[in-house]
Every structure is written in C-alpha cells, then in structure tokens.
Amino acid sequence: MIDQRELPVSEVYVTCRTAADVAKAIRTMVIRGAPAIGVAAAMGIALGMRRSRATGTKQFTTEFQRICDMMAATRPTAVNLFWAIEQMKRAYADAAQAGASVDDLKHRLDAEAIRIHDDDVASCRTMGVHGAALVPDEARILTHCNAGALATAGYGTALGVIRAAVEAGKRVTVLADETRPFLQGARLTAWELVRDGIDTTVITDNMAGAMMRLGQVDLVVVGADRIAANGDVANKIGTYSVAVLAKEHGLPFYVAAPLSTIDLKTADGTGIPIEERGAREVTHVGNARLTPEGAHVRNPAFDVTPATYVTAIITERGVARPPYTDALAALVRGAQPAAVSALS
Numbered sequence: 001m002i003d004q005r006e007l008p009v010s011e012v013y014v015t016c017r018t019a020a021d022v023a024k025a026i027r028t029m030v031i032r033g034a035p036a037i038g039v040a041a042a043m044g045i046a047l048g049m050r051r052s053r054a055t056g057t058k059q060f061t062t063e064f065q066r067i068c069d070m071m072a073a074t075r076p077t078a079v080n081l082f083w084a085i086e087q088m089k090r091a092y093a094d095a096a097q098a099g100a101s102v103d104d105l106k107h108r109l110d111a112e113a114i115r116i117h118d119d120d121v122a123s124c125r126t127m128g129v130h131g132a133a134l135v136p137d138e139a140r141i142l143t144h145c146n147a148g149a150l151a152t153a154g155y156g157t158a159l160g161v162i163r164a165a166v167e168a169g170k171r172v173t174v175l176a177d178e179t180r181p182f183l184q185g186a187r188l189t190a191w192e193l194v195r196d197g198i199d200t201t202v203i204t205d206n207m208a209g210a211m212m213r214l215g216q217v218d219l220v221v222v223g224a225d226r227i228a229a230n231g232d233v234a235n236k237i238g239t240y241s242v243a244v245l246a247k248e249h250g251l252p253f254y255v256a257a258p259l260s261t262i263d264l265k266t267a268d269g270t271g272i273p274i275e276e277r278g279a280r281e282v283t284h285v286g287n288a289r290l291t292p293e294g295a296h297v298r299n300p301a302f303d304v305t306p307a308t309y310v311t312a313i314i315t316e317r318g319v320a321r322p323p324y325t326d327a328l329a330a331l332v333r334g335a336q337p338a339a340v341s342a343l344s
C-alpha cells in the first residue's frame, strides 16, 4: 500500500506480508480514511488466513477470531472497520456451515475481501453521480481532511462528488482545509486533486470562516467516519467548526459516505467513540518541535457534527435529507432514492 505518511514528498509503498503488518499499517496511518481502513482490514484478514498452517477447521477458526480481534483493535472511530470485519465473519460462517474445508475457507475469505474492495469503488462512483447533481454548474467547494481515492478503495466519497461534478462538465474549484494536525487536506487532498488537474487552493483551517464571509465558498462537502442513526456525523477533527460556519453563512453542508459508514446501532453522536491520538502529532511537524516542553496537549482525531448542521447525506443508494432517522433507516433497508426523497 502507498505510505500516506510520506505523501506528497515521496511516493513509497509498504509491503504487508502478515495480518500483523496490515494492523500496524492501519494503526500507524500508513493507510487511513474510513472505507480504506475497512478494505485493508478485510484484505489483512484474508492474507493472515491464507498464511495459516492450520490443518483442521477448529484451529483455523481460532486463528480467524484472533486476527479479527487484532484488526478491530487498530482504530476505534471509523465504523467501516467493524463493518468489514463483520462481512468477513459472515462469509466465514456461511462457508463453514456449508462444510467448507480449510482451503475452501481461504478462498472464500480472499473472494470476500476482493468483493468488499470492488463494492467500495462502485459505491464511490455511484455516490459521485448522486452528489454531482447537488453541485451548481459553477462551484467553489470547500472540503476538510481527505475523503478521496486514498481514503477509499478508489475515486473517493467527498472527492468522488467533486470528481463526478468535474466529469459532468461543471466548473469546480476546491478549497482544501489543511487539516491539522496530520495535514490530510494539505498533503493528500491537494496531491490527489492537483494530479487530476482540478483547481485546488490550500488554506489553513482557521481561514475557512473568512473565506465564507468573503463569499468565496458555495458549498461544503466532507466524508464521514461514522454516521449515527439520527444523522449525527463523526468526521475528522475540525469538521464541526466548518459545519457551524457553513450554517452561519447559509451554505449547504453535505456529507458523502457509503452505507458501510452508517451505524444504526448507535442512536446519536454521543455514543460514537472518539480516538485520542498521541501528542507528537500536535507538538511536532516532522522532526521539528512546535510547542514548549511541559505544555499539555489534546489530540482528539475526530469530532461529531450534530445532524441539524447537515444539509444532506449522499450515499450510493441516494441522498438522505432531514429528518435523518427515517431516511437513513430506509436507505440501509434498501429503499430507492425516490422513496428516500419522499421521506425528506
């Protein structure tokens, strides 16, 4: 996998040979972004089980459970991780119930991981089409963090909407928040969009309000790490501030995320676990120290934007509008976009 910690300065790849390698890559942000984490975990499980020396299904099942637990312990907020592990467990259970051998199970897990990967790319493409319809012919779009090809199996969620709007012939320019402290916006979003030839301007996070007040933003689109049943959205720290600013300035605030990001088991944002990462991400940029020794540091990696700030949630199955409790449940159940629009 491409090492996202090194972008945009160098494009280097990390080779994972064991499930533990994949878990480490997720934990240390070699790979990040909710859907990408889920896909990587599924691939990691398939890889780990492919290398298993177990001869009987009993021992194989014990190893499978251990590897699933290892993946689940990597990062807590993005629900796509737990969703992907559940998909792998379901595939395993179905095959085991049908009397699959150890070799059959290995093949079944490989196939399931590839399906999760392929479905994610397809979801991003469809989400892009739904989202592009919400973008005016000329639009200055602000985005936060990186919800692009790097954060998914390909194409992106929020950046998928932007890409689809450009492909539809719309004249789009992008303001990319730098996204302190890990700089996903400055490093990764800008890298992706510049490579695509999309006009991109990087701003520091504290410039977003001024840009809106100056009339230089038409809409905001971001991704999500977990969307609660009531439409509260956990996403990269700083998203909440952008949402409040958007509302104050009367700008649409869209969230683009696949159904695998919707967590109907969590009633609202208060139930979403927020990862607190190490102090060094805040105290240093690279090897350069920014803060004095002795100063305390906080580093919550995500925040929760209450549903009241969210204009619409764009998924591969259609666009949900408030009130979200019914609209999201209908989407997850499989209702078509028309039915969801009727609910809004």
Ligand code: MRU
Residues within 6 Å of the ligand: 032, 033, 034, 035, 078, 144, 145, 146, 147, 148, 151, 152, 156, 157, 158, 184, 222, 223, 224, 225, 235, 236, 237, 301
């Ligand atoms: O800590 P990260 O970089 O994994 O956080 C990523 C984000 O918050 C993204 O906005 C989110 O996962 C959506 S990615 C399509």
